[in-house]
Amino acid sequence: xxxxxxxxxxxxxxxxVVRTKGRPVPPTIVLPRxxxxxxxxxxxxxxxxxxxxxxxxxFAADRMTPDAIPAWGFLAEAEVGGADALVxxxxxxxxxxxxTASWFGDDxxxxxxxxSEELDPTALPFLHPLxxxxxxxxxxxxxxxxxxxxxxxxxxxxPG
Numbered sequence: 332x333x334x335x336x337x338x339x340x341x342x343x344x345x346x347x348v349v350r351t352k353g354r355p356v357p358p359t360i361v362l363p364r365x366x367x368x369x370x371x372x373x374x375x376x377x378x379x380x381x382x383x384x385x386x387x388x389x390f391a392a393d394r395m396t397p398d399a400i401p402a403w404g405f406l407a408e409a410e411v412g413g414a415d416a417l418v419x420x421x422x423x424x425x426x427x428x429x430x431t432a433s434w435f436g437d438d439x440x441x442x443x444x445x446x447s448e449e450l451d452p453t454a455l456p457f458l459h460p461l462x463x464x465x466x467x468x469x470x471x472x473x474x475x476x477x478x479x480x481x482x483x484x485x486x487x488x489x490p491g
Contacts, residue, residue, distance in 0.1 A: 332402075334426050337363060341404035341421045342444050344370055345433065348406060349417065349441055356417060360390065360461075361404030376407075383457035391464035399468055403461040417441055420450055420458055424465040428458065 332340075344361045348370065358376040362369040371394070377383050395403065402423035409418045415435045422428035431447035450458075 332363070334423055334429075337402050337404070337421050337423055338419075338429065338431065338447050340368055341406070341419050342431070342433070344368060344404060345406050345417050345419050346441055349435075349439070354408070354435070354439060356406060356408050359406040360394075361406065361421070362394065362400050363402050363404070364398070364400065380457045384460060387457055388460035391460045395461070395464045396467070401465050401468055403465060405455075405458055405461065419444070420455060421447075422450075422458075422462045422465060424468055428462055430454070 340363050341361050344359075345356075348356055348359060357372045357374040359373065360371040362371065371390075373386070373390075377386060394400075402421070404419060404421040407418050409416055409432070411418065411432050411434065416432040417435070418430065418432045420428055420430045428450040429447040430450045431444045433441040433444040436442045
């Protein structure tokens, strides 16, 4: 999978979450895997950045590092430009994280996503543990494990 495909997978996950679960959308982690994409809702996501950082550091240690997951996505509702939107941040091994957003339409669904751009390192600092986890993966995957530099082929979405 290419980095641009990761953007697409995360945006499709966002559309799927809004369509199937509705609002409010809890902060959600997107874990792309070779066989499926796992969505992990974080309904008790803390308000403080330090607590968010600690939670995501533990999440990365528990869920990403053992399985050598080389990419991640993060979905959360936010106000962007004075309107409600769903923000999508995503990152992968050896790629700086990027961010995009889609505003909610009158029907409650998402409208077209804004072009993605590189995430400023000072923005959303609580996401750093996710990027650190993928950047720390070995160049060669463990035998029988998923590759560290590529995500594999088609990734159907499976909430889980």
